[in-house]
Amino acid sequence: MSATPATPGTPDLPALPVLQADCSNCFALCCVALPFAKSSDFAVNKAAGTPCKNLQQDFRCGIHTRLRDKGFQGCTVFDCFGAGQQVSQVTFGGQDWRGHPGTAGAMYEVFPVMRQLHELLFYVSEALALPAAAPVHADLRRALAETTEWTAADADALTTLDVGALRGRINTLLLRASELARAKAPARKKNHRGADLMGARLAGADLRGAGFRGAYLIAADLSGADLRLADLIGADLRDTDLRGADLRDAIFLTQAQLNAARGDAKTKIPPTLARPAHWSA
Known part of the structure; x- marks a missing residue:
């Protein structure tokens, strides 16, 4: 078997549907179908199947450019x-x-x-x-x-x-x-699967190849940490400090996770993901 996988859409793999949100071709389903509770992520309660109060008739958000300022940070990180x-x-x-x-x-x-x-x-x-x-x-x-x-x-x-x-x-x-x-990572492979690491102080840590599947890293300090080949599937990175961290080949890292975290110009991210606009310079 070849060590290099085929790209989805080539003859031996099916053509995938687009895996990036295109709100212009959606009927604001995330703003209607899903519920949310009043919290630090959402300014109000909303029941499933009820349109958000900020939703306009054209299916656009009336406060799209001010979501964070208006208390709807959760909307900015949903994918x-x-x-x-x-x-x-x-x-x-x-x-x-x-x-x-x-x-x-x-x-x-x-x-x-x-x-x-x-x-x-x-x-x-x-x-x-x-x-x-x-x-x-x-x-x-x-x-x-x-x-x-x-x-x-x-x-x-x-x-x-x-x-x-x-x-x-x-x-x-x-x-x-x-x-x-992760077996290719030179560092010791620490397993933090499902761990409660809220507020943990891991600044500058060598976390290459570590397992963070489903871990709670809310407000944790990972500034300057080396997270290459770390498995981040399902990890909660809300307000996680990633300033100066190296995530270049972190495994299963999503755009939503980056959007939920805090980073800066020195944070190294995979080329397939975008640097969030709210990150510091």
Whole structure:
């Protein structure tokens, strides 16, 4: 087996749906379908299926450029991985919930499922880009094909999908891919899976190859830390200090995690991700 995985969309892999949010082709599903509770992330309570008070008739946010100032930081870090436009334009063929209210309930039910499917596609694609994970690439390709097929299913099929079971099967592959990749790290591989590291002082630490799957790193100090080949899948990086940290080849790092953290011009990030606008110079 080749150590270099094929790019999704090439003959041996399916063409993936877009895995980046395109709000211009979405009917603001994250602003309607999902609930949020009043907290440091959201200024008000909102029930699932209820439009946010800031949502305009054209499906745009009325305070988009002032979300952080208005207490809606949670909106600035949410990422649907492109599920919004997939549900809006593919699953429901461009019929919006305002113009076709009969679709609203099903659309709100399908959106969270699609979001999980797109997230899985993102992680599987990331795993296929890890040369060290070559022993599981064949299984990952099969998982990619199966998940991609589900994203094209109709609303009725999607609402019956046991997405939890699918996640469980794929997570086993992602964990194995992570282990293979992190084995290349020269440092001692510390396991912080699911750990409560809120406010932890890890400035300047050598964390190469460490496991932070599902860890709580809220407000932790990771400034100047070396996080190359660290597994960050599901890690909570809200207000985590990443100033000067090295995350160049951190495993399963997402844009939403970076958006939730604090960094600066010296923070090293993967070339596939963007430096958040709110980070310090």
